[in-house]
Amino acid sequence: MLELKNTALLQTKCLINGEWVESSEGNTLDVFNPATGELVATVASVGPAETQQAIAAAEAAQKTWKKKTAKERAALLRRWHDLLMANQEDLAKLMTAEQGKPLAESRGEIGYAASFIEWFAEEGKRIYGDMIPTYAPDRRILVMKEPVGVCAAITPWNFPAAMITRKAGPALAAGCTMIIKPASETPLSALAMGVLAIEAGIPAGVINIVVGKASQIAKTLTDSSVVRKLTFTGSTPIGKLLMKDCADTMKKVSLELGGNAPFVVFDDADIDEAVKGAMMSKYRNAGQTCVCANRIYVQAGVYDTFVGKFAAQVAAMKIGHGTEDGVEQGPLINRAAVDKVDEHVQDAISKGGKIVTGGKRHELGDNFYLPTVIANATQDMLFAKEETFGPLAPVFKFETEDDVIAMANDTEYGLASYFYSRDIGRIFRVAEALETGLVGVNAGVIATEVAPFGGYKESGLGREGSKYGIDDYINTKYVCLAGLDK
Ligand SMILES: NC(=O)C1=CN([C@@H]2O[C@H](COP(=O)(O)OP(=O)(O)OC[C@H]3O[C@@H](n4cnc5c(N)ncnc54)[C@H](OP(=O)(O)O)[C@@H]3O)[C@@H](O)[C@H]2O)C=CC1
Ligand SMILES: O=C(O)[C@H](O)CS(=O)(=O)O
Numbered sequence: 427m428l429e430l431k432n433t434a435l436l437q438t439k440c441l442i443n444g445e446w447v448e449s450s451e452g453n454t455l456d457v458f459n460p461a462t463g464e465l466v467a468t469v470a471s472v473g474p475a476e477t478q479q480a481i482a483a484a485e486a487a488q489k490t491w492k493k494k495t496a497k498e499r500a501a502l503l504r505r506w507h508d509l510l511m512a513n514q515e516d517l518a519k520l521m522t523a524e525q526g527k528p529l530a531e532s533r534g535e536i537g538y539a540a541s542f543i544e545w546f547a548e549e550g551k552r553i554y555g556d557m558i559p560t561y562a563p564d565r566r567i568l569v570m571k572e573p574v575g576v577c578a579a580i581t582p583w584n585f586p587a588a589m590i591t592r593k594a595g596p597a598l599a600a601g602c603t604m605i606i607k608p609a610s611e612t613p614l615s616a617l618a619m620g621v622l623a624i625e626a627g628i629p630a631g632v633i634n635i636v637v638g639k640a641s642q643i644a645k646t647l648t649d650s651s652v653v654r655k656l657t658f659t660g661s662t663p664i665g666k667l668l669m670k671d672c673a674d675t676m677k678k679v680s681l682e683l684g685g686n687a688p689f690v691v692f693d694d695a696d697i698d699e700a701v702k703g704a705m706m707s708k709y710r711n712a713g714q715t716c717v718c719a720n721r722i723y724v725q726a727g728v729y730d731t732f733v734g735k736f737a738a739q740v741a742a743m744k745i746g747h748g749t750e751d752g753v754e755q756g757p758l759i760n761r762a763a764v765d766k767v768d769e770h771v772q773d774a775i776s777k778g779g780k781i782v783t784g785g786k787r788h789e790l791g792d793n794f795y796l797p798t799v800i801a802n803a804t805q806d807m808l809f810a811k812e813e814t815f816g817p818l819a820p821v822f823k824f825e826t827e828d829d830v831i832a833m834a835n836d837t838e839y840g841l842a843s844y845f846y847s848r849d850i851g852r853i854f855r856v857a858e859a860l861e862t863g864l865v866g867v868n869a870g871v872i873a874t875e876v877a878p879f880g881g882y883k884e885s886g887l888g889r890e891g892s893k894y895g896i897d898d899y900i901n902t903k904y905v906c907l908a909g910l911d912k
Pocket of ligand 1: 610641659667668683
């Protein structure tokens, strides 16, 4: 049973124009605990009519929100940040209840989510324009930076808080307003953050949260000419669909999509550090992150040592419900996710892969799968080309630097990559050769609000976080002042 200190955080209605509303047709959707299968809450499930109301509210609110000074917006965002942190434990409990991740990871995600609000509260004060040396004595050239306007966000279940604030932070700091459609599996984290945004004093209509049938809500958002930008985190196929749907109204689009991260261990690596990094990169969130190591490549000279050390640590992981102390891996989000992991395992076995540890469903329940290591992985196996999005680590052997760079880049994805080496020449050669937006050198987890996060190729468009992350919420205007010599 969910025991919250601040019971107001368990919000089951949608947020439109500062009001908590039910579906006009009485529709609802159930939120289940992926560990136990128990019903956590029943949430209002709205459609096109309510989405239109949210768009209208965001449009009206933006007229005054953009006129606040960056400092005024920053003060409100800072209060939101402080309330997120003050309610971190309750927000973490809600997240573990609906998403399944261990409480420690949920607490960490709330801190990560709040960091984007804190970061962009300050970045909003540094959206500088330009005064460009003129081309004519009677003229002056101004460059103004203005908020894009009404923005829509569609977010995933794997990081139910951080993937929202990584978008809402820059949007609100820049003077934009937002309609957020969270994933149907995990709406409670979004709605709880909405409760705290209202408490922080963020005006009605600046943030709107609509839960419901994704395709219906999305179509209403993408068809609307009022919505000037769409930002999405999720699968590449859905990202492509949304990008196409945004073309008719020429919206700005930011996409954080799927990945297929290579994790490379060279023979000059610190093997113990490489094992530590592989554990963190592969099994965080039960392998359900777009930047998880999806393919582990180990140079022949250290292959057996790495596999032995790595598999021993994986086999020792504590699996359980996210609410249990010390649990390192909880359930996956649903049965389909577990089936996909098992499909990759069975495919590998059929092609000569060797299970070193794990390789089967866990008796804890339908959504649990043992953390798995497969040796003798080869490029013809499904996980070489498909994102597993689960706790499966295939370990490939390679001979040369050129060989492994070719294999690492042999994918349509380009989000994250990692490698371990202590040779400075190799570090620069390989970091520059890898075709990904993020590169971790001797590190397995590198996401932070201060650095730009985003992909190459079919892993997406745009950057989130860092000083670059606010650019996607800004329009640049050139103003020419003439007649100044009279
Ligand atoms: N880059 C990343 O961080 C993430 C990548 N993924 C990738 O996506 C794969 C599948 O995960 P999944 O959760 O199904 O990802 P989806 O892309 O299906 O879902 C992400 C978001 O998109 C919404 N959505 C689903 N279908 C549509 C549609 N037709 N139009 C508009 N929005 C839609 C979902 O809503 P609803 O929940 O209501 O269906 C959810 O809010 C994973 O295996 C992984 O490869 C997934 C999550 C995060
Ligand atoms: O979508 C994801 O998987 C996250 O962006 C990964 S991270 O930002 O938590 O590294």
